[in-house]
Amino acid sequence: MSTGTTYPERYEALLSDKAERLKQLFSDFQIPEPEVFTSAPENFRMRAEFRVWHEGDQTHYIMFDQETREKVQVTEFPIGSTRINELMRPVMDALCQQEILRRKLFQVEFLTTQAGEAIVSLLYHKQLSEEWEAAARPLRDQFGIEIIGRARKQKIVLDRDYVTEELNVCGRLWRYNQVENSFTQPNAGINEKMLSWAQEVTSGSASEEKSDLVELYCGNGNFTCILAQNFDQVLATEISKSSVNSAHKNFEMNAVDNVTIARMSSEEFTQALNKERPFRRLAHVDLDSYNFSTIFVDPPRAGLDPATEALVQRFDRIVYVSCNPVTLKENLETLSQTHRIEKLALFDQFPYTDHIESGVLLTRK
Known part of the structure; x- marks a missing residue:
């Protein structure tokens, strides 16, 4: 919901309806009863962005109603983390006390962690000066x-552009470098449950001799770090340079040393595996040395294209995490x-919305 409205007393019923929709959508397949992973009913979202509205001497956070597109003043954000709610009003009050910080400010973004770290990004319709930085x-x-200031073709970082999230997965603490303006899972509690599920459904792979994993769309290594425990070697692909850099930092922080990342799209990796064309970005990788048993995919909303579908079908096990049940179907x-x-599995990443995040384990017939 656009203003972050919560209905804790209705949460279980709304989640039950969501699970029923998932089962109905997949009713054409032989499916097991889905595992349903619940979210905290409030303060679950680690990220938030608000437009800024100026009226005379007053400046407000606003969001837009999804149905009417009317602007709604936001004074609290119940779905946001406790840290976001602690910061919202005091930060805005401080910005309004100095015209150089308030003038032409049009958006404020928050990125927080469960441990309380926070980045506040201030977006402007003006170029930022040394005076802005001093203020x-x-x-x-x-x-x-x-604090990060952004304007057209300009980014000023005071002094870091990342936070370090800590996630508890199957009794172990994992640390993740999360960079401002890069994708991270918004619901940290559900992310922990997603990672635990992925680790558990691939845990049998560790007993197989020289069993390797390929992962497409690895992002900052969110799943990669966890899954690497269950395999001898992991080959992961990711197109975003900043995400690849974060992934390498995350491997280092968590002592993960059996992963190789290729910065390429899933389509390019398919071509490489099919030996249709060589890639300099794979010059350091001997694809024939891998004994892949499992593939993990967490694609964008568009799902897998036909060529990637064909690639995925080569593997004995497929673990598919989806943010769009329609394209998953x-x-x-x-x-x-x-x-x-x-x-x-159903992971309630976005309570009080129609969004369904799901996970599927498939094995060869």
Whole structure:
């Protein structure tokens, strides 16, 4: 919901309805009863962005109603983390006290962690000067936050552009470098449950001799770090340079040393595996040395294209995490020709919305 409205007393019923929709959507397949992973009903979202509205001497956070597109003033954000709610009003009050910080400010973004780290990004319709930086820097110490100023073709970082998230997965603490303006899972509690599920459904792979994993769309290594425990070697692909850099930092922080990342798209990796064309970005990788048993995919909302579907079908096990059940269903119509659905999970990443995040384990028939 656009204003972050919560209905804790209705949460279980709304989640039950969501699970029923998932089962109905996949009713054409032979599916097990889905595992349903619940979210905290409030303060679950680690990221938030608000437009800024100026009325005379007053400046407000606003969001737009999804149905009417009318602007709605936001004074609190119940779905946002406790840290976001602690910072919202005091930060805005401080910005309004100095015209150089307030003038032409049009958006404020928050990135927080479960441990309380925070980045506040200030977006402007003006170029930022040394005077702006001098005015903004004291807020960093005042609120214990990192501050980033953005304008057209301009980014000023005071002094870091990342936070370090800590996630508890199957009894172990993992640390993740999360860079401002890069994709990270918004619901940290659900992310922990997604990672635990992925680790558990691939845990049997560790007993197989020289069993390797390929992962497409690895991002900052969110799943890669966890899954690497269950395999001898991991080959992961990711197109975003900043995400690849974060992934390498995350491997180092978590002592993960059996992963190789290729900065390329899934389509390019398919071509490489098919030996259709060589890639300099794979010059350091001997694809023939891998003994892949499992593939992990967490694609964008568009799902898998036909060529990637064909690639995925080569593997004995497929672990598919999806943010769009409609395209997941379309992909399963192809994948179920060669594989059976062993496990189905619903992760309530976005409570109080129609959004369904799901996970599927498929094994070869």
